[in-house]
Amino acid sequence: MKPIKTPQEAAANIRDNSSIMIGGFMCCGHPFSVINAIIDSGVKNLTLITNDAGFPDVGIGKLVCQNRTKKLIVSHIGLNPVAGKKMNSKELEVELVPQGTLAERIRAKGAGLGGVLTPTGIGTEVENGKQKITVTEKDYLLETPIEADFAIIKANICDKYGNCFIAKSAKNFNLVMAMAAKTVIVEADKIVEPGELDPENVTVPGVFVNIIAPSKKEDQANNFWN
Amino acid sequence: MDEKEIKRARIATRIANEFPDGALVNLGIGMPTIVANFLPKDKTILLQSENGFIGLGPKPEEKNEDKDLVNAGGKPVSIAPGGCFFDSSMSFSIIRGRHVDYTVLGALEVDEQGNLANYMIPGKMVPGMGGAMDLVVGAKTVIIAMEHLNKKGQCKILKKCTLPLTAKGEVDIIVTDMAFIRVTKKGLVLEEIAENTTVDEVIKNTEANLTVAGKLSRF
Numbered sequence: 001m002k003p004i005k006t007p008q009e010a011a012a013n014i015r016d017n018s019s020i021m022i023g024g025f026m027c028c029g030h031p032f033s034v035i036n037a038i039i040d041s042g043v044k045n046l047t048l049i050t051n052d053a054g055f056p057d058v059g060i061g062k063l064v065c066q067n068r069t070k071k072l073i074v075s076h077i078g079l080n081p082v083a084g085k086k087m088n089s090k091e092l093e094v095e096l097v098p099q100g101t102l103a104e105r106i107r108a109k110g111a112g113l114g115g116v117l118t119p120t121g122i123g124t125e126v127e128n129g130k131q132k133i134t135v136t137e138k139d140y141l142l143e144t145p146i147e148a149d150f151a152i153i154k155a156n157i158c159d160k161y162g163n164c165f166i167a168k169s170a171k172n173f174n175l176v177m178a179m180a181a182k183t184v185i186v187e188a189d190k191i192v193e194p195g196e197l198d199p200e201n202v203t204v205p206g207v208f209v210n211i212i213a214p215s216k217k218e219d220q221a222n223n224f225w226n
Numbered sequence: 227m228d229e230k231e232i233k234r235a236r237i238a239t240r241i242a243n244e245f246p247d248g249a250l251v252n253l254g255i256g257m258p259t260i261v262a263n264f265l266p267k268d269k270t271i272l273l274q275s276e277n278g279f280i281g282l283g284p285k286p287e288e289k290n291e292d293k294d295l296v297n298a299g300g301k302p303v304s305i306a307p308g309g310c311f312f313d314s315s316m317s318f319s320i321i322r323g324r325h326v327d328y329t330v331l332g333a334l335e336v337d338e339q340g341n342l343a344n345y346m347i348p349g350k351m352v353p354g355m356g357g358a359m360d361l362v363v364g365a366k367t368v369i370i371a372m373e374h375l376n377k378k379g380q381c382k383i384l385k386k387c388t389l390p391l392t393a394k395g396e397v398d399i400i401v402t403d404m405a406f407i408r409v410t411k412k413g414l415v416l417e418e419i420a421e422n423t424t425v426d427e428v429i430k431n432t433e434a435n436l437t438v439a440g441k442l443s444r445f
Contacts, residue, residue, distance in 0.1 A: 025277040025278070025296075025298070025300070025314070026277070026296065026298070026299060026300025027300055028277070028293065028294060028295075028296045028300060029294065051314070052354075052356075055300075074354060075354055075355065075356050075357065076353050076354030076355065076356040077352075077353060077354050078353030078354060078356070079299075079300070084352060084353070087352065088349075088352075094352075094354075096352075096354040096355060098355050098356075098357070098358075098359040098360050099276065099314070099318065099355075099356050099357040099360060100314075100317075100318030100321060100322050100357065100359075100360035100364075101359075101360070102314075103313075103314040103315045103317075103318050104315065104318070107315050118322065119322070119363050119364075120322060120359045120360045120363045120364075121359055122363075122393075122394065123341075123391060123393065123394025123395070124359065124390065124391045124392065124393065124394065125390050125391075126355075126359065156294070167294040168278075168279070168292065168294040168295045168305070168311050169275065169277050169278040169279050169294060169295055169296055169311060170293075170294040171278050171311060171312065171313040171314075172277055172278050172313060172314045173313070173314050174313070175313040175314075175315065176313065176314065176315050203313070220293075221293070223293070
């Protein structure tokens, strides 16, 4: 059985300068309750590894806009203009990674691999400073694994062993991130007893999970796009 | 429809007619998204959404919106019959592994070698590449959907891209409000022109060298 904590208790593990993977894609499949608890906890100088910088007033966007973040490792920041401004004024370091490469670098860490070879980014600024490796006459970039102190992922249902069901397009980065961090916090809309979640419907095996935090009702609303 | 909408509809219709029955297609944000409204009814064309599913369907009625079902722009959508969901690693395995037949993307610049620049203007606009670099490298056919000239009336089809590249030598087809251009090893071939233009007009508005195809048609 994995410990069940409130979002505040779960967030209390996070210290200044921590690196955190945060699941979600444009706020879909996003752990809003734990993110709000991180903001309330006052930690700063975070490195966030996540798909995007979200929108300014929601979820991860708040961690950027409220100056809690020193570095973002993301595939895009286009819908959070504040992130762009902070990057241009050097208040925020941004490492832009192609989305597929971001997923594979995280998965590589979780899968015990030394990196991945990808054709993505060849002939572009993305190849700067990276080793190029030719395999059967084709060039690839060696992309190294990404790890983090914490991963915060979002599940629709989580059983007390940590097995997660994540619905529809909310899966996104949640699975690979659960594999690649030292401490994995699952924010779950519903927590059930072992056996109540059909093993056929497990998106994230519980083996990766360390802490389960129930999401707050107000963060389960169907309207983050408004 | 205003002039801009007419232009966009012409581009989208021509691209929609390019897909064969059974094609798997990824449409980028912005202009390419409009292609979904012009897909031929007599063909089955499945759309891939890089945030994690195949079978991208239209925006649902408000009462059917689902926080767990959004497109790559984070807006509520639906899933078509026969669709399926997956995580980001699988999504980009599908993309990078050459299982997507067509990707349609916008562009800031395209050049004679099929190079594409569409993800940043240094110092001005740095939104990030998102999934574009993987899509352009991985899709079997890369189609660029864009207006022939930029907002300042300048050429976007150049001899050589000046902005940072999204990918090198990956573009196959460029469709604009004026022209259908194929990228070949010998350079750009003008295969079709729009109903309301002439070959001379297209050449005048294109910095890159164009070879005019023997059999030129209109769209």
